[in-house]
Amino acid sequence: MSSEQHIRPGRVPLSLVVNGAHHTFQVRMQDSLLDVLRREGWKSVKRVCETADCGACSVLFDGSLVDSCSTLALQAEAGRVETVEALAGTELHPLQQAFLQHAAAQCGFCIPGMLLSMKALLDAEPEASEADLREVMTLCRCTGYAKPLAATRQYREGLADSRGSR
Amino acid sequence: MTTITKPPASATEHESVGRSLPKVDGEKLVRGRAVYTDDVHPDGLVIGRILGSPHPHARLRHIDTREALALPGVLCVLTHADVPRVPHTTAGQSHPEPSPYDAYLLDHKVRYVGDRVALVAAVDDDTADEALRRIRVDYEILPAVFEPADALAPGAPVLHDETESTGIADRSRNLAAVLDFEVGDVDAGLARADLVHRDVYRVQAVQHVSLEPHVVITWLDEDDRLLVRTSTQVPFHVRRLLARTLQFPLGRIRVMKPRIGGGFGGKQEMTLEDACAALTLATRQPVKIEYDRSEEFVMSRTRHAMQLEVAIGAKRDGEITAIDMRVLSDTGAYGTHGITVTGSTGSKTLPLYNRAARRFHCDVVYTNHPIAGACRGYGAPQGFFALESAIDELACQLGLDPLELRRRNMIRDGEVDLVSAALEAKGKGWTRRIQSYGLEACIEQGARASGWEKRDALPRDGELVRGMGVALAMQSSGVAGVDWGAAAIKLNEDGSWNLSMGATDLGTGADTALAQIAAETLGVSLDRILVYAADTDLVPYDVGAYASSITYVSGNAVRRAAEEARDQVLGVASRLLGISAERLRCSGNRVESDSGRSLSLAEIADHAMHREMTQILGRASFCIRDSPPPFAAQFAEVEVDTETGRVRVLRFVSAVDCGTAINPLQVEGQIEGAVAMGIGYALCEEMLYDESGRMLNPNLVDYKMIHADDMPAVQTLVVESYEPTGPFGAKSVAEVPTNGPAPAIANAIRHATGVRLTQLPMTPDRVLRALGKI
Numbered sequence: 001m002s003s004e005q006h007i008r009p010g011r012v013p014l015s016l017v018v019n020g021a022h023h024t025f026q027v028r029m030q031d032s033l034l035d036v037l038r039r040e041g042w043k044s045v046k047r048v049c050e051t052a053d054c055g056a057c058s059v060l061f062d063g064s065l066v067d068s069c070s071t072l073a074l075q076a077e078a079g080r081v082e083t084v085e086a087l088a089g090t091e092l093h094p095l096q097q098a099f100l101q102h103a104a105a106q107c108g109f110c111i112p113g114m115l116l117s118m119k120a121l122l123d124a125e126p127e128a129s130e131a132d133l134r135e136v137m138t139l140c141r142c143t144g145y146a147k148p149l150a151a152t153r154q155y156r157e158g159l160a161d162s163r164g165s166r
Numbered sequence: 167m168t169t170i171t172k173p174p175a176s177a178t179e180h181e182s183v184g185r186s187l188p189k190v191d192g193e194k195l196v197r198g199r200a201v202y203t204d205d206v207h208p209d210g211l212v213i214g215r216i217l218g219s220p221h222p223h224a225r226l227r228h229i230d231t232r233e234a235l236a237l238p239g240v241l242c243v244l245t246h247a248d249v250p251r252v253p254h255t256t257a258g259q260s261h262p263e264p265s266p267y268d269a270y271l272l273d274h275k276v277r278y279v280g281d282r283v284a285l286v287a288a289v290d291d292d293t294a295d296e297a298l299r300r301i302r303v304d305y306e307i308l309p310a311v312f313e314p315a316d317a318l319a320p321g322a323p324v325l326h327d328e329t330e331s332t333g334i335a336d337r338s339r340n341l342a343a344v345l346d347f348e349v350g351d352v353d354a355g356l357a358r359a360d361l362v363h364r365d366v367y368r369v370q371a372v373q374h375v376s377l378e379p380h381v382v383i384t385w386l387d388e389d390d391r392l393l394v395r396t397s398t399q400v401p402f403h404v405r406r407l408l409a410r411t412l413q414f415p416l417g418r419i420r421v422m423k424p425r426i427g428g429g430f431g432g433k434q435e436m437t438l439e440d441a442c443a444a445l446t447l448a449t450r451q452p453v454k455i456e457y458d459r460s461e462e463f464v465m466s467r468t469r470h471a472m473q474l475e476v477a478i479g480a481k482r483d484g485e486i487t488a489i490d491m492r493v494l495s496d497t498g499a500y501g502t503h504g505i506t507v508t509g510s511t512g513s514k515t516l517p518l519y520n521r522a523a524r525r526f527h528c529d530v531v532y533t534n535h536p537i538a539g540a541c542r543g544y545g546a547p548q549g550f551f552a553l554e555s556a557i558d559e560l561a562c563q564l565g566l567d568p569l570e571l572r573r574r575n576m577i578r579d580g581e582v583d584l585v586s587a588a589l590e591a592k593g594k595g596w597t598r599r600i601q602s603y604g605l606e607a608c609i610e611q612g613a614r615a616s617g618w619e620k621r622d623a624l625p626r627d628g629e630l631v632r633g634m635g636v637a638l639a640m641q642s643s644g645v646a647g648v649d650w651g652a653a654a655i656k657l658n659e660d661g662s663w664n665l666s667m668g669a670t671d672l673g674t675g676a677d678t679a680l681a682q683i684a685a686e687t688l689g690v691s692l693d694r695i696l697v698y699a700a701d702t703d704l705v706p707y708d709v710g711a712y713a714s715s716i717t718y719v720s721g722n723a724v725r726r727a728a729e730e731a732r733d734q735v736l737g738v739a740s741r742l743l744g745i746s747a748e749r750l751r752c753s754g755n756r757v758e759s760d761s762g763r764s765l766s767l768a769e770i771a772d773h774a775m776h777r778e779m780t781q782i783l784g785r786a787s788f789c790i791r792d793s794p795p796p797f798a799a800q801f802a803e804v805e806v807d808t809e810t811g812r813v814r815v816l817r818f819v820s821a822v823d824c825g826t827a828i829n830p831l832q833v834e835g836q837i838e839g840a841v842a843m844g845i846g847y848a849l850c851e852e853m854l855y856d857e858s859g860r861m862l863n864p865n866l867v868d869y870k871m872i873h874a875d876d877m878p879a880v881q882t883l884v885v886e887s888y889e890p891t892g893p894f895g896a897k898s899v900a901e902v903p904t905n906g907p908a909p910a911i912a913n914a915i916r917h918a919t920g921v922r923l924t925q926l927p928m929t930p931d932r933v934l935r936a937l938g939k940i
Contacts, residue, residue, distance in 0.1 A: 011200075011821045018815050025458065043198075043201070043202075043204075043205040044197075044198025044199070045444040046375045046377070046378070046379075046427070047204075048379075048459070048866075049459050049865065049866040049867075050458065050459060051459070051866060051867050053865075053866040053867050054377070054866055056377055056426050070859050074754045077392070083198065084197065084198035085197070085198055085199075086811055087197075088197055092193070092196065092197070096196040096197065098191075100188050100192045101188065101191060102831065103188070103189060103192070103675070103829075103831040103832050103834075103835050104190060104835075105185065105189070105195035105196055105837055106428075106673040106674060106675065106839065107376070107378070107425075107426065107672065107673025107797075108195035108196075108200050108378050108425070108427070108673065109202070109376075109377040109378045109427030109428060109673075111195055111196060111198070112198040114874070115196065115198075131875070133874070134873075134874040134875040134877070135874075135875050137873070137874035137875075138864065139871065139873060140377070140844075140874075141374075141375055141376060141428050141430070141839070141843070141871070142428055142673050142839045143834070143835055143838060143839050143842075144835075144837075144838030144839045144841050144842035144872075144877060144880065145838075145874040145877050146834070146835075146838040146842070146877075146882070147831070147834070147838065148874075148881050149874065
């Protein structure tokens with residue numbers, strides 16, 4: 001089915017790979033990536049500040065962390081988007097496991113973005129410093145960051161151990 | 167009076183209570199699968215929006231909605247002419263609410279920038295926004311007033327000149343409410359003091375900034391019942407307030423709280439539900455209203471800004487003779503929570519120094535600011551900033567160790583809280599006696615961890631100086647004689663239990679803590695407890711999540727319901743085994759006898775359901791008579807740059823006595839979150855307004871919150887005591903650690919620099935002014 005046949009007035013097609021699957025969406029010129037992802041069912045991506053200051057809407061775009069609230073959907077054409085739903089299969093990702101163990105999620109609204117921010121950083125820099133973690137970590141009103149940081153440190157140490165045993 | 171007398175039990179005797187078990191909802195949270203209000207939409211959902219006033223005070227002479235209604239896609243526009251005019255309070259409090267009935271669904275007057283003018287429902291966001299722009303309003307602009315002292319003065323504009331509102335102390339003076347109490351003779355106490363210290367403290371309005379904004383979806387089901395899915399802390403109060411405001415039968419309203427993204431008191435309120443429901447009733451369509459971030463700042467609720475005058479007298483040896491606290495509180499345009507929050511500024515703080523004579527007076531005043539309401543700590547953070555700063559200054563002037571001065575005068579184990587007794591004598595609340603007391607241990611452990619004894623060795627010369635300060639705090643566990651909750655628990659064929667309760671988890675981990683209490687009582691593992699909560703059709707009543715009540719109030723209800731169910735289980739097992747129930751116990755997901763015989767819960771359920779044809783079902787209600795205080799001692803080490811005025815918190819130690827910690831990791835999480843909020847209150851958070859009452863910084867760029875890279879090294883000490891009236895010895899934890907950061911940091915700045923800051927937030931500008939540098 002070609003997307004052109006189903007264009008609604010004022011909408012244009014947008015082709016995206018989300019969590020490994022190809023999709024064509026009809027979007028408005030002014031839609032943010034956040035608007036499109038939430039409208040199309042990726043509800044883990046949260047709308048909080050819309051000024052790119054909190055990180056709750058973070059997704060991985062072509063492997064890099066972006067604020068989906070401040071990314072025009074059309075600029076994402078043909079890109080690969082990963083949301084927190086892609087982190088785990090039936091088993092939790094070790095970072096998620098660490099968050100669970102440390103009771104790092106309270107209300108949970110920032111957690112999808114926070115997990116992605118920590119994963120993106122440690123994928124790129126497995127030995128990222130404490131200051132790096134803190135600089136990248138999303139805004140949270142519940143936890144005071146202590147438990148999320150403890151969980152992330154544990155995950156980081158796990159990465160170091162697995163490198164050491166290789 | 168109900169007292170569970172049981173010796174203190176160490177956590178190792180318990181299978182669930184006292185263990186840091188993973189949250190019952192933890193996996194879905196880390197998978198991003200938790201379903202919040204806006205994550206599921208009924209078919210045909212349309213968008214509701216609110217037109218906010220551009221003026222702080224005005225009458226609506228005329229509203230022309232024709233152009234808006236002519237826009238394709240606009241379903242309806244409602245003004246005050248279209249809805250019932252029913253005075254009410256939006257405060258989520260037990261009926262009869264102590265707050266004035268001064269609010270209207272829509273009114274012919276607006277009282278702050280952002281106050282409701284009209285409501286719109288349209289097919290999508292853009293159409294709704296365009297409809298708002300097309301509403302023509304003829305405003306009769308009235309003079310506005312922003313300072314409580316000005317609002318009280320003769321000739322000030324009167325906000326609530328309407329006669330329908332009730333429960334206002336003196337509308338002609340904009341005085342929403344007044345409260346005073348006295349313990350002992352304060353004038354005599356000040357007269358016999360060797361030293362009297364007086365100061366005036368000022369605290370600002372801040373916002374809760376729950377990451378999920380206020381959001382609600384309403385629709386009519388196939389029976390024409392009004393369904394309300396909302397991000398609330400108080401589903402049962404919302405149902406009652408909706409019924410009153412809309413003049414709609416309560417039994418035809420169902421309020422459901424899904425997962426919610428934080429509350430902190432901001433959702434202890436009917437904030438959007440009435441507007442959304444009015445649009446659904448007018449259009450018969452499902453409607454969603456969600457605040458954007460700037461609306462969330464301006465049109466939800468704030469912490470009360472206050473001015474606090476404190477006089478404190480002491481003998482040279484450190485006996486505090488009297489404390490006098492007078493508070494002027496800015497409730498904004500409406501009186502919701504005004505009297506209870508501001509009353510708590512005295513009643514939650516002054517019990518701490520139980521031997522001094524104490525006097526409290528507060529005036530709660532209307533201004534044309536956004537509406538103040540409940541906010542974590544509920545008046546106590548304001549009061550403790552003033553009180554714990556004043557005590558510290560007194561110690562400095564007497565040349566005493568601030569910790570020793572506090573130790574000498576603070577409330578002790580077994581004492582009757584004389585403030586509670588004075589309030590009971592006025593018909594407000596019940597007298598309490600301290601039955602669990604970890605304050606002395608909090609001081610000891612916190613002092614050791616913070617290095618208090620060596621604080622004078624911190625460098626206090628040069629540009630960068632360091633200092634250490636302490637603050638003590640206490641809170642309550644629910645409101646005695648008012649707060650109550652109920653729970654029901656039933657056994658399924660496979661040995662799992664459905665726990666249904668009105669208690670409302672707003673992210674704190676309440677569902678987990680209450681499930682742990684049920685699991686412990688029933689002798690089952692946590693995975694056997696299936697929690698369903700906070701749906702007014704399906705669960706028994708609970709006042710909701712506020713006043714640090716859930717673990718203590720709802721937890722007692724859950725424990726009693728589970729005990730009743732356990733007795734039924736033992737009865738069935740007794741009949742099955744032919745062994746008397748006294749010789750049986752529930753443990754390890756089974757019922758065991760002292761002779762070693764045992765049955766699984768599935769076997770018992772099967773027998774009960776398919777032989778005895780009986781549902782094993784426990785239920786209980788619990789209203790509190792006591793409100794046992796949790797205690798805290800909090801220590802801040804700061805560095806002050808005396809050239810720039812910048813204050814950095816280097817270390818922060820909290821020692822908190824919450825009775826038994828039902829889930830220690832979750833308790834730590836509550837404390838750490840409260841500390842972050844408290845540091846933001848102390849140093850950077852502030853709602854700023856221009857001269858016409860418009861908020862200048864309603865976004866997360868200009869409203870400065872504490873991010874991860876601002877957080878100091880935090881040490882959290884959970885100091886356990888055993889509260890005999892609490893479930894397994896527990897009392898509350900969520901609010902008390904919000905109280906200490908601001909005064910502890912102010913006291914640390916005093917230690918570092920010798921200057922006393924009396925106004926929050928303690929920004930570089932204010933620090934430099936105090937230092938005399940600008």
